[in-house]
Amino acid sequence: MIGKDPFPPLVPRWKSIQRALKFALNPIPILDKNIEEYGDTYAFHIGGFFSKGIVTTEPEIIRHVLQKNHRNYRKSNIQTKILARFLxxxxxxxxxxxxxxxxxxxxxxxxxxxxxxxxxxxxxxxxxxxxxxxxxxxxxxxxxxxxxxxxxxxxxxxxxxxxxxxxxxxxxxxxxxxxxxxxxxxxxxxxxxxxxxxxxxxxxxxxxxxxxxxxxxxxxxxxxxxxxxxxxxxxxxxxxxxxxxxxxxxxxxxxxxxxxxxxxxxxxxxxxxxxxxxxxxxxxxxxxxxxxxxxxxxxxxxxxxxxxxxxxxxxxxxxxxxxxxxxxxxWIIDRVSLDDDVIKGYHFAKGTLMILYVYGAHxxxxxxxxxxxxxxxxxxxxxxxxxxxxxxxxxxxxxxxxxxxxxxxxxxxxxxxxxxxxxxxxxxxxxxxxxxxxxxxxxxxxxxxxxxxxxxxxxxxx
Ligand code: HEM
CATH class of the missing domain: 1.10.630.10 (Cytochrome P450)
Incomplete structure (x- = not known):
């Protein structure tokens, strides 16, 4: 089923690569621009490369990830590996x-x-x-x-x-x-x-x-x-x-x-x-x-x-x-899906990085x-x-x-x-x-x- 079903608008890879440096310096203007161009939930190539991530400011999706189906989501390696190494x-x-x-x-x-x-x-x-x-x-x-x-x-x-x-x-x-x-x-x-x-x-x-x-x-x-x-x-x-x-x-x-x-x-x-x-x-x-x-x-x-x-x-x-x-x-909260999931008609594959864009929603x-x-x-x-x-x-x-x-x-x-x-x-x-x-x-x-x-x-x- 996955793949046949709707996926949020995808920022083209060339655009992600083009914007990668500016993104590294300050991600907020790029995230805001992407929302303007692609909508409140969009997909992007992480670091311009192969794996995909989702950015969203939609309360229904945010609630699904953090509350309704929280068992299907874990924190990303940033918190569980990098922070944990030192803390x-x-x-x-x-x-x-x-x-x-x-x-x-x-x-x-x-x-x-x-x-x-x-x-x-x-x-x-x-x-x-x-x-x-x-x-x-x-x-x-x-x-x-x-x-x-x-x-x-x-x-x-x-x-x-x-x-x-x-x-x-x-x-x-x-x-x-x-x-x-x-x-x-x-x-x-x-x-x-x-x-x-x-x-x-x-x-x-x-x-x-x-x-x-x-x-x-x-x-x-x-x-x-x-x-x-x-x-x-x-x-x-x-x-x-x-x-x-x-x-x-x-x-x-x-x-x-x-x-x-x-x-x-x-x-x-x-x-x-x-x-x-x-x-x-x-x-x-x-x-x-x-x-x-x-x-x-x-x-x-x-x-x-x-x-x-x-x-x-x-x-x-x-x-x-x-x-x-x-x-x-x-200003953001991130999660990774443990299994395929359907939210608001979108199908997200297992392993998708979900960026809940707090600053953008606010x-x-x-x-x-x-x-x-x-x-x-x-x-x-x-x-x-x-x-x-x-x-x-x-x-x-x-x-x-x-x-x-x-x-x-x-x-x-x-x-x-x-x-x-x-x-x-x-x-x-x-x-x-x-x-x-x-x-x-x-x-x-x-x-x-x-x-x-x-x-x-x-x-x-x-
Ligand atoms: C304005 C102040 C604060 C803000 C905006 C804030 C924000 C947050 C957010 C958004 C999370 C959830 C992160 C996630 O789901 O990935 C979190 C978790 C946490 N915060 Fe705060 N925090 C604040 C102050 C504090 C203070 C004062 C303490 C301790 C005295 C604290 C201890 C924690 C702990 C231990 C967690 C992890 C909880 C868990 O996962 O069970 N925070 N905080």
């Missing part, structure tokens, strides 16, 4: 029965009620980091908020995992090593043709050693916790206390370490990017920032934000959701009115019913939905509260800010924004 076998990088068992074990630890317990720790980290930024802007008011949000999000996830067990020296060492590893992983993914050279030149080995040294720190911290009588309210404790349903046993030390390392990686760059883009948007839309400040002032006042405040900060949530619509940190004019307009009102509870399922999926969907989504939403809401109570934001005229999709959707060269201390009167009376 080990954790939730993000594992597949099949092993993944499911781990997910069932860890899921309760990310339930809202557990995440609530991390609020004080997050508040104090955000407070300290922004206090430092406040003194920094006295010397230079122009700040790269992408860099700042990265530092902050790294500290938040580090403290959320290890809380008081983590001293500053370990935190710095982890940050440096994980940054080096991430840079190399990005190169491996973006320049597949260089991979043989990375092996031959010893770069892979060198980075494996960095990964080993990172794991040594984690192993020491885990052993210290296990040997102490401390019962902390953090993610490490959750990993150590979790018991498999069937055997009642806990994870081995190696499993605990792999899961902790994956949380570090999955849990900071995404939130950092989202926050940086949101601040960039706010620096351009004074009316939205004012409305946000009003809500913060009404709900939280000068208090330290609590979980009850968070629930009430509806407009703040809308701003974050709209920010992630325009700049989804996970900005499709078939799914959104004025898709490029920053309008948090779309996510007002009276309007969300009209949003088609899987036209908005910044955290993915189906059984592999981001496990840290509640954590991330709380972290981002708290950061916006603290940030907007402290600083005024001003866009730098003529700045050259544009997204560069690496593994996540980063800005090409940072996001410079002029920060000034918010006048007291503005906090109280806005």
């Amino acid at each position: 080990g076998n954790g939730l993000l990088t594992s597949e099949g029965d092993y993944w499911l068992r781990q997910r069932r074990l860890i899921q309760p630890g990310f339930h809202r009620d557990r995440i609530k317990g991390l609020i004080n720790l997050m508040n104090s980290e955000i407070h300290d980091s922004l206090a430092q930024l406040e003194s920094q802007i006295q010397l230079n008011p122009v700040v790269d908020v992408h860099g700042e949000m990265n530092r902050l999000a790294f500290r938040i996830i580090a403290k959320a995992i290890f809380s008081t067990s983590l001293n500053e020296a370990d935190l710095q060492a982890l940050s440096e090593r994980i940054t080096v590893l991430q840079k190399f992983i990005v190169r491996q993914i973006r320049q597949p043709y260089m991979r043989p050279w990375h092996h031959l030149s010893g770069q892979v080995r060198r980075h494996e050693k960095i990964s080993d040294r990172t794991k040594e720190i984690l192993a020491r911290l885990i052993a210290q916790r296990k040997n102490s009588q401390l019962q902390e309210d953090d993610l490490l404790q959750m990993l150590l206390d979790a018991r498999y349903e069937d055997t009642g046993e806990r994870m081995t030390d190696e499993q605990t370490l792999d899961e902790a390392l994956v949380l570090f990686i999955a849990g900071h760059e995404t939130s950092a990017n989202a926050l940086a883009w949101i601040l960039y948007l706010l620096a351009q839309y004074d009316n939205i920032t004012d409305k946000l400040r009003k809500e913060i002032s009404r709900v939280v006042g000068d208090n330290s934000p609590t979980y009850d405040h968070i629930k009430e900060l509806q407009y703040t949530r809308q701003v974050i959701e709209e920010g992630m619509r325009l700049y989804p940190p996970a 900005r499709s004019d078939k799914l959104w009115n004025y898709p490029n307009r920053f309008d948090p009102g779309r996510f007002h509870q009276d309007h969300t019913k009209s949003i088609q399922p899987f036209s908005y999926f910044p955290f993915g969907g189906g059984p592999r939905l981001c496990i840290g989504n509640n954590f991330a939403m709380m972290e981002m809401q708290l950061t916006l509260v603290h940030f907007l109570r402290k600083f005024d934001l001003e866009r730098i005229p003529g700045d050259d800010v544009s997204p560069l999709p690496m593994v996540t959707l980063r800005p090409k060269a940072g996001i410079p924004i002029k920060l000034s201390r918010l006048r007291e009167s503005r906090v109280r009376h806005s």
